[in-house]
Amino acid sequence: MYKSILEEFARGNINPAERPLIRNSHGDRAARKLVDSEDKLLAALNEREKELFKNFDKAQADISEISGVEMFVHGYRLGVLMTTEVFDGKSGLIATV
Numbered sequence: 800m801y802k803s804i805l806e807e808f809a810r811g812n813i814n815p816a817e818r819p820l821i822r823n824s825h826g827d828r829a830a831r832k833l834v835d836s837e838d839k840l841l842a843a844l845n846e847r848e849k850e851l852f853k854n855f856d857k858a859q860a861d862i863s864e865i866s867g868v869e870m871f872v873h874g875y876r877l878g879v880l881m882t883t884e885v886f887d888g889k890s891g892l893i894a895t896v
Contacts, residue, residue: 815871816867816871837856840852
């Protein structure tokens with residue numbers, strides 16, 4: 800039975816942000832390096848410095864999330880505009896496809 804991708808997305812069954820890292824990929828190695836560096840940094844900090852770092856880390860995570868959402872929305876809108884152009888016939892693409 801066909802399931803609508805829009806319905807699946809609306810129900811939360813599709814999440815473009817949930818992509819697993821491929822083992823030993825560039826992203827996986829970078830993530831492991833980040834975790835290792837954070838562990839070493841936290842071990843070297845006193846309690847006050849740890850609290851400052853946690854605040855910094857939370858703010859950075861918030862900025863990353865906001866930026867990711869904005870890029871997703873912008874990319875989605877751009878894709879829809881491209882699709883609209885293809886189907887409206889103004890681009891000349893339909894005649895050549």
